[in-house]
Amino acid sequence: MVTVRAPATSANLGSGFDVFGAALSRPADVVTVEKAAETTIEVTGVGAQYIPEDPEKNTVGAVVEALDAPARIHIDKGVRPASGLGSSAASAAGAAVALNRLYNRGFSREELVPIAAEGEAVVSGVAHADNVAPSILGGFTVTTAEGTRSVDAAIPLVVCLPDVAVSTRDARRVVPESASMEELVETVGNAATLAIGMCRSDPDLVGLGMSDPVVTPERARLITGYDDVRERAFDAGATGVTVSGAGPAVIAACRERDRRDVAAGMLDAFAGAGIEARAYQTRIGRGSTVLDD
Ligand SMILES: Nc1ncnc2c1ncn2[C@@H]1O[C@H](COP(=O)(O)OP(=O)(O)OP(=O)(O)O)[C@@H](O)[C@H]1O
Numbered sequence: 001m002v003t004v005r006a007p008a009t010s011a012n013l014g015s016g017f018d019v020f021g022a023a024l025s026r027p028a029d030v031v032t033v034e035k036a037a038e039t040t041i042e043v044t045g046v047g048a049q050y051i052p053e054d055p056e057k058n059t060v061g062a063v064v065e066a067l068d069a070p071a072r073i074h075i076d077k078g079v080r081p082a083s084g085l086g087s088s089a090a091s092a093a094g095a096a097v098a099l100n101r102l103y104n105r106g107f108s109r110e111e112l113v114p115i116a117a118e119g120e121a122v123v124s125g126v127a128h129a130d131n132v133a134p135s136i137l138g139g140f141t142v143t144t145a146e147g148t149r150s151v152d153a154a155i156p157l158v159v160c161l162p163d164v165a166v167s168t169r170d171a172r173r174v175v176p177e178s179a180s181m182e183e184l185v186e187t188v189g190n191a192a193t194l195a196i197g198m199c200r201s202d203p204d205l206v207g208l209g210m211s212d213p214v215v216t217p218e219r220a221r222l223i224t225g226y227d228d229v230r231e232r233a234f235d236a237g238a239t240g241v242t243v244s245g246a247g248p249a250v251i252a253a254c255r256e257r258d259r260r261d262v263a264a265g266m267l268d269a270f271a272g273a274g275i276e277a278r279a280y281q282t283r284i285g286r287g288s289t290v291l292d293d
């Protein structure tokens with residue numbers, strides 16, 4: 001039996017659409033696997049009632065196939081589905097690390113990233129790896145067709161999750177098909193600023209680099225209260241604010257001393273829009289961790 005804690009993640013970080021990702025120190029899924037002749041999946045925890053246990057429909061099923069590793073699998077969800085916090089990816093990442101160990105498949109953590117990404121294709125139609133990469137490797141990740149590079153970074157964060165669901169599949173429908181040269185130049189500048197900020201663990205540069213003129217404005221329209229939440233976070237000291245993944249969670253970078261006020265301001269703004277929300281005071285954290293084997 002192998003048990004793995006796989007963290008929630010935030011993809012895109014504004015300027016790095018489908019490329020950037022960050023592991024969050026909390027929340028997380030816990031995935032337990034045991035060898036079995038046939039694969040079965042049991043799901044408990046946050047939002048379990050919305051998650052299929054059929055291996056054909058659960059992200060974990062695709063990982064079992066890719067690793068040829070049938071198992072009795074228990075997923076204890078800490079990451080709510082359709083949250084923008086890489087819920088579907090956390091289970092897939094945890095399963096990839098756990099099954100690789102259970103069956104001694106010998107894949108490196110980097111090699112497990114495309115394997116876990118197969119699970120994402122099951123739910124969103126695209127095997128994007130910007131959530132599974134940080135959930136497996138930890139830290140800040142840059143994923144391209146050539147693979148994933150990661151760096152550890154000490155950045156305090158707040159993720160504020162409203163009590164509404166936005167599916168990645170729906171949120172991908174509003175992504176613009178093209179961008180102007182001006183928007184391209186701005187985005188490259190912001191993304192490069194953010195990457196330097198991560199390498200220096202500098203919340204000011206990371207926050208500055210989160211700005212994105214192309215995808216985020218379209219996605220923000222799907223989140224009631226977004227403009228107020230953003231404004232209140234900045235008022236409380238946030239250095240940058242954007243949509244987490246495909247939303248509806250909103251992520252803010254800040255300094256440690258401002259984190260509590262940023263969280264309170266964001267919650268208050270959602271409440272003002274008539275929406276209940278939960279705020280996680282978190283930071284960039286480690287990747288999947290084996291708890292038991
Ligand atoms: N193991 C799983 N954990 C969570 N959701 C799953 C799982 N397997 C299948 N799903 C389905 O995936 C969908 C949620 O995935 P989706 O990508 O929309 O949200 P998310 O992972 O929270 O968001 P994001 O990728 O934007 O961070 C739900 O329809 C859910 O039923």
Ligand SMILES: N[C@@H](CCO)C(=O)O
Pocket residue numbers: 011012017018019084086128130131168171172245246
């Ligand atoms: N990059 C993906 C992440 C989804 O979590 C998107 O924004 O659609």
